[in-house]
Amino acid sequence: MKPEDRIEISIEELSLSYNVRKSKREGGNSTFLALQDINLQVREGEFLSLVGPSGCGKSTLLYVLAGLNKKTSGCVRVCGEEINGPSLHTGIIMQAYALFPWRTIQKNVEFGLEIKRTPKAERAKIAAGLIELVGLSDFAGSYPYELSGGMKQRIAIARALAYDPDVLLMDEPFAAVDEQTKNLLHEELLRIWGKTNKTIIFVTHSIEEAIFLSDRVAVMTPNPGTIKAVIDIDIDRPRAGEVKSSQEFSKYRSRIWQLLQNSAEMTDDVKTETVRHMLETRPQEAII
Amino acid sequence: MIYKVFKKSVVIAVLLVLWLIVPNFVHSMFLPPLGTVLKAGGGLAASGELWMHVCTSLKIAFAGLMISTVIAIPLGIILGWFKTVEDYIDPVFQVVRNTSILAMLPVFLLVLGIGDASKYAIITWATLPPTLINTIQGVKNADPVLIRSAKSMSIGNIGLFAKVIIPSAMPFILAGFRLSAGISLIVLVGAEMLGARYGLGFMIFNYMHAYMIPNMYVGILSLAIIGMIVNSLLVMLENYLTRWREKGVGVGA
Ligand SMILES: Nc1ncnc2c1ncn2[C@@H]1O[C@H](COP(=O)(O)OP(=O)(O)O)[C@@H](O)[C@H]1O
Numbered sequence: 001m002k003p004e005d006r007i008e009i010s011i012e013e014l015s016l017s018y019n020v021r022k023s024k025r026e027g028g029n030s031t032f033l034a035l036q037d038i039n040l041q042v043r044e045g046e047f048l049s050l051v052g053p054s055g056c057g058k059s060t061l062l063y064v065l066a067g068l069n070k071k072t073s074g075c076v077r078v079c080g081e082e083i084n085g086p087s088l089h090t091g092i093i094m095q096a097y098a099l100f101p102w103r104t105i106q107k108n109v110e111f112g113l114e115i116k117r118t119p120k121a122e123r124a125k126i127a128a129g130l131i132e133l134v135g136l137s138d139f140a141g142s143y144p145y146e147l148s149g150g151m152k153q154r155i156a157i158a159r160a161l162a163y164d165p166d167v168l169l170m171d172e173p174f175a176a177v178d179e180q181t182k183n184l185l186h187e188e189l190l191r192i193w194g195k196t197n198k199t200i201i202f203v204t205h206s207i208e209e210a211i212f213l214s215d216r217v218a219v220m221t222p223n224p225g226t227i228k229a230v231i232d233i234d235i236d237r238p239r240a241g242e243v244k245s246s247q248e249f250s251k252y253r254s255r256i257w258q259l260l261q262n263s264a265e266m267t268d269d270v271k272t273e274t275v276r277h278m279l280e281t282r283p284q285e286a287i288i
Numbered sequence: 289m290i291y292k293v294f295k296k297s298v299v300i301a302v303l304l305v306l307w308l309i310v311p312n313f314v315h316s317m318f319l320p321p322l323g324t325v326l327k328a329g330g331g332l333a334a335s336g337e338l339w340m341h342v343c344t345s346l347k348i349a350f351a352g353l354m355i356s357t358v359i360a361i362p363l364g365i366i367l368g369w370f371k372t373v374e375d376y377i378d379p380v381f382q383v384v385r386n387t388s389i390l391a392m393l394p395v396f397l398l399v400l401g402i403g404d405a406s407k408y409a410i411i412t413w414a415t416l417p418p419t420l421i422n423t424i425q426g427v428k429n430a431d432p433v434l435i436r437s438a439k440s441m442s443i444g445n446i447g448l449f450a451k452v453i454i455p456s457a458m459p460f461i462l463a464g465f466r467l468s469a470g471i472s473l474i475v476l477v478g479a480e481m482l483g484a485r486y487g488l489g490f491m492i493f494n495y496m497h498a499y500m501i502p503n504m505y506v507g508i509l510s511l512a513i514i515g516m517i518v519n520s521l522l523v524m525l526e527n528y529l530t531r532w533r534e535k536g537v538g539v540g541a
């Protein structure tokens with residue numbers, strides 16, 4: 001990190017435990033430590049990925065930054081302001097697209113601007129510009145059900161950009177799209193990033209995706225969720241798809257793989273506890 | 289398209305033709321041929337009598353329905369959002385829902401008399417549950433991901449209801465409203481049969497007592513036609529207001 005870089009996000013000693021409601025028979029209510037002692041600084045305009053296995057707390061951390069999750073202790077600042085609730089500094093893009101099905105694409109992108117009480121004409125102009133930026137002008141009047149998964153995610157990005165947040169938070173945004181579309185979306189995301197100069201925190205469980213996109217990759221491990229290491233990715237930009245088969249790329253890949261592997265050597269007790277908790281809170285993901 | 293219209297209308301057309309022809313051979317006092325009924329209908333329409341009954345009925349049904357809707361939607365939104373409140377109220381719904389509305393008719397008539405007041409009241413009473421229950425379901429069904437997404441953009445509480453909760457409950461609310469509209473006519477006719485001086489229910493019952501059977505069928509047929517028209521108009525409204533939904537993905541009432 002160069003000294004002249006401005007720090008956009010600063011996380012110090014962040015911990016978070018969820019309250020877990022249980023019946024009396026199961027021992028009553030308890031807490032589950034999802035994040036422990038997280039420390040992370042992100043520079044303005046940086047592209048940082050969080051990688052880690054399902055259930056290690058990536059979404060939890062992202063939602064803290066979005067102001068949607070209450071931290072238990074520690075200090076989290078975005079743009080110098082301590083977070084306590086959602087703010088227009090951050091825009092979040094979720095895995096499930098989360099477009100409003102009853103709004104046209106244009107109106108979806110205008111959503112945040114409506115909340116911000118931007119005048120109507122200006123709203124329309126900003127939205128149209130962003131829809132063009134993600135290359136979907138022809139669909140401005142369509143409803144979300146008429147779009148493919150990849151297109152929906154591009155609109156979700158446009159919507160998050162509309163009210164001009166400083167930080168984009170992306171929660172496994174491309175997990176549900178096919179490989180080819182994903183590659184296109186990667187290029188597109190990097191292009192948009194270059195154009196808008198946003199700080200991006202990108203959550204993924206794909207090591208390749210993280211390396212390809214990021215300036216730095218933070219490796220997270222579960223139980224409790226911690227950041228095990230942060231790795232600088234010194235691959236020149238612009239990066240083309242071929243870079244994935246380069247030697248330096250595979251060096252990063254095996255390094256991160258190693259870090260994740262070591263942490264997988266949990267004691268059986270801990271493992272059982274994690275799986276049990278995940279089955280209770282998110283059965284659809286715990287199967288993996 | 290043409291095939292669809294054909295499929296929907298062919299059986300009804302056959303039944304109407306049967307009604308037109310068969311009673312001419314199998315004479316029955318209680319089922320005059322369709323031709324006779326239509327002729328009687330022409331007479332009643334020309335004299336303005338039919339029109340008066342229809343208007344009276346529609347006016348009361350519509351007013352009662354509006355009163356219940358104005359109560360049901362806001363109440364449903366509140367009950368759907370505060371789930372604990374609903375837990376307390378739900379048993380009451382179950383009792384109300386499983387008690388025949390017609391059984392309650394005499395109570396309303398006793399308390400409010402046989403004037404219009406009792407009819408407004410019974411229709412409001414009868415049409416409240418479908419819209420209310422559907423509104424509650426719709427609000428409860430609002431996608432938590434969408435709520436989170438809206439919240440991440442710093443939406444206030446009023447905005448959250450106006451821009452997320454209510455639009456996402458809309459298909460449910462509309463389906464409930466259509467159900468209520470159907471019930472309003474059914475119950476109104478029942479109420480008019482028991483005590484009224486105007487209205488289609490009165491007309492049907494009155495002509496039955498007077499043994500003017502074709503006139504009685506005019507009333508029944510008018511009700512059927514009104515019911516169909518109201519239902520199709522509401523289906524059209526529903527389709528328009530929920531045009532953002534993928535075709536063929538319906539919401540149960
Ligand atoms: N609302 C919640 N209540 C209790 N536990 C939760 C809740 N949300 C997530 N968890 C648990 O916290 C852990 C981290 O979840 P999450 O942040 O979603 O992981 P990831 O995004 O890395 O897959 C998981 O074990 C999950 O089961």
Ligand SMILES: [Mg+2]
Nearest residue numbers: 058059060171
């Ligand atoms: Mg997640």
